Amino acid sequence: MTDVYLKHPLLSEWQPKIRDCQNLQSLEEIRIHLLGKTGLITIELKTLGQMAPDERKSKGAEINALRDCLSELINIQKDELQKKALELRLQEETIDITLSPRPEKTGRLHLLTQVMSDIQSYFSDLGFQMVEGPEIDDEYHNFDALNIPSHHPARQNHDTFYLKDRPSHLLRTHTSTAQIRTLTKQKPPLRIISIGRVYRSDALDATHTPMFHQLEGLVLEPNINIGHLRGCLTDFCKHFFGSSEIKSRFRPSFFPFTEPSAELDINCSRENGQLKIGTGDNWLEILGCGMVHPTVLKNCGIDPNEFQGFAFGAGVERFTMIKYGLPDIRALYDSDERWLNHYGTRY
Numbered sequence: 342m343t344d345v346y347l348k349h350p351l352l353s354e355w356q357p358k359i360r361d362c363q364n365l366q367s368l369e370e371i372r373i374h375l376l377g378k379t380g381l382i383t384i385e386l387k388t389l390g391q392m393a394p395d396e397r398k399s400k401g402a403e404i405n406a407l408r409d410c411l412s413e414l415i416n417i418q419k420d421e422l423q424k425k426a427l428e429l430r431l432q433e434e435t436i437d438i439t440l441s442p443r444p445e446k447t448g449r450l451h452l453l454t455q456v457m458s459d460i461q462s463y464f465s466d467l468g469f470q471m472v473e474g475p476e477i478d479d480e481y482h483n484f485d486a487l488n489i490p491s492h493h494p495a496r497q498n499h500d501t502f503y504l505k506d507r508p509s510h511l512l513r514t515h516t517s518t519a520q521i522r523t524l525t526k527q528k529p530p531l532r533i534i535s536i537g538r539v540y541r542s543d544a545l546d547a548t549h550t551p552m553f554h555q556l557e558g559l560v561l562e563p564n565i566n567i568g569h570l571r572g573c574l575t576d577f578c579k580h581f582f583g584s585s586e587i588k589s590r591f592r593p594s595f596f597p598f599t600e601p602s603a604e605l606d607i608n609c610s611r612e613n614g615q616l617k618i619g620t621g622d623n624w625l626e627i628l629g630c631g632m633v634h635p636t637v638l639k640n641c642g643i644d645p646n647e648f649q650g651f652a653f654g655a656g657v658e659r660f661t662m663i664k665y666g667l668p669d670i671r672a673l674y675d676s677d678e679r680w681l682n683h684y685g686t687r688y
């Protein structure tokens with residue numbers, strides 16, 4: 342901005358007005374008044390037409406410079422006002438981020454999530470590693486490697502969902518697949534658990550859903566025997582059901598991937614339709630288990646003379662229903678807000 346233009350009457354008139362203008366809207370009005378299509382500068386420019394060429398040249402340059410000068414003054418003031426406005430807003434708009442927006446609407450952990458994380462932390466305290474496997478698996482990992490060949494009747498019992506467009510692929514019917522997936526990657530000694538979704542084309546009723554969760558456990562160390570299996574699972578049940586009084590019974594059973602195999606029952610009473618765990622003389626079946634079959638170990642390249650182990654498998658929904666006295670599995674998936682509020686815990 343040179344002195345020449347500072348001497349222009351428009352500039353001496355408007356410079357202080359621009360500098361003193363204290364709000365953006367009035368500043369915009371000033372801008373339109375001076376630089377707009379019908380503003381003072383345009384009017385000045387229109388006078389050029391009547392001038393002689395020489396005069397027009399010098400006057401034109403002067404008006405252009407005046408326009409640039411006014412426009413610069415306006416922009417400087419605009420920046421200044423915007424800065425002030427922002428500072429003011431920041432001062433006024435203090436947000437208390439410690440305040441919960443709607444305390445009654447905060448999320449909760451679903452009962453199944455609570456149960457699964459309880460199981461997980463119990464076993465991790467005992468040195469078990471948590472592993473995961475794919476929910477879409479193949480016949481080899483779900484059946485063959487687990488000593489369930491295609492002619493085996495156990496395959497029929499599994500009510501498998503096969504994938505239409507991927508031959509011999511299926512939705513895993515149990516988390517025992519974790520045994521194979523781990524043992525082919527990781528060499529023993531090891532202790533693992535796997536918790537996840539499994540699928541069976543079963544009925545949908547009070548005790549069945551086509552998708553549910555299973556817990557699979559596997560311990561493979563030298564000199565593991567059935568006593569370790571019994572101790573591990575009895576202690577787990579006492580912890581999970583919250584009673585040191587629980588009696589357990591290992592009943593001989595059959596699974597192709599374990600030998601010997603057993604089912605674990607715990608004692609209960611059923612009075613007036615009420616199921617109570619850890620009291621009474623009735624028995625309730627809760628999980629399957631056994632010593633890992635030598636064929637399964639061989640299928641994974643492990644020498645059964647060097648390592649022995651035990652495995653177990655349980656339904657998470659079944660454990661949950663027994664512990665919390667739920668009569669119908671479907672309640673776990675109904676998403677009824679009253680139910681969720683009752684059984685969910687805040688986190």
Ligand code: DAH
Nearest residue numbers: 515517629630631652653654
């Ligand atoms: N996979 C079995 C099922 O889905 C459960 C099971 C039984 C797992 C015995 C095991 C086991 O590891 O040893 O019914």
